[in-house]
Amino acid sequence: MTPSNGLDKLDPLLQHRSRLGALVLLSGADAMNFTRLRELLAESDGNLGAQLRKLEEAQYIEVCKEFLDRKPVSWYALSARGRQALKAHLRALEAVIKSAKV
């Protein structure tokens, strides 16, 4: 495949499957906590934490920390910017898949 097939339009930040998975999961809920995302993505604490931090730095997700049963819990939500980026990335993916089929 060449970049003209649409690969160049893919968001580099979302080309990591855990980051893409996290954004897709967050797009279907108001918020998810770290444990839930780790359980669904079947990732290790360290890896998921690092990937989520990158998404947070890019302002694709927003983080809210609170205490539940005296334990700190981080809640993650998709930001408007993240939703836009996810939509654009999915459109680009669709174009790549279509061009690969032809």
Next chain:
Amino acid sequence: MTESHQLQDDLRFVRNAVSRRDSSSRTPPAIYYVVAAYVLIGYAMIDVMPRYCGLFFLVGGILVGVVSAQIGGRAAKRAGEQDAIKSRSEALHWLGGIVLALLSTAALAAIMPPLRGTMGSQVLVVMIGIVYFLGGVHFERHFLWLGPVLIAGGVLVGFVPHYGWTLLGLIIALGLVVPTFFPPRISLDPNADSSEVR
């Protein structure tokens, strides 16, 4: 691995994560226990204290709704997920469906006098059975068979000479409680094909 294979692999990973989410989003068992107790007591009252069962269903129904919403909210927080859209659609289905069934039965009874007694209750149970069945289509699979059981029970209860409603209440309560002891198995392998996730 080529780029297209890498993309396929990544998309399978994401699809499996979404499948795991869908299959692990279950109604907290405590809600079923509360509804089962409400149904069991209410249906038994039709047989033994028919004068008060209407009041019980009205007041109890409101209480069950409030308690279920509280249990659901707490369980969602514990499970690590907040989804207002899903909560609203579930509330609309159950509350809206049962209120509509109630209003429809009342409207039918207003123009069909034979429905003003026990027969009206039978029609209401049949309609609630349809709401249960649709609950199975949209939310929890075991309502797919519990709905038809309720519909059949609503039709047949008239043929049972004694304690027919109590028996029907017991069957429904068991239908609500028993599936909570057999939760679906969830695969946690990120690379497993989503068809393995029930």
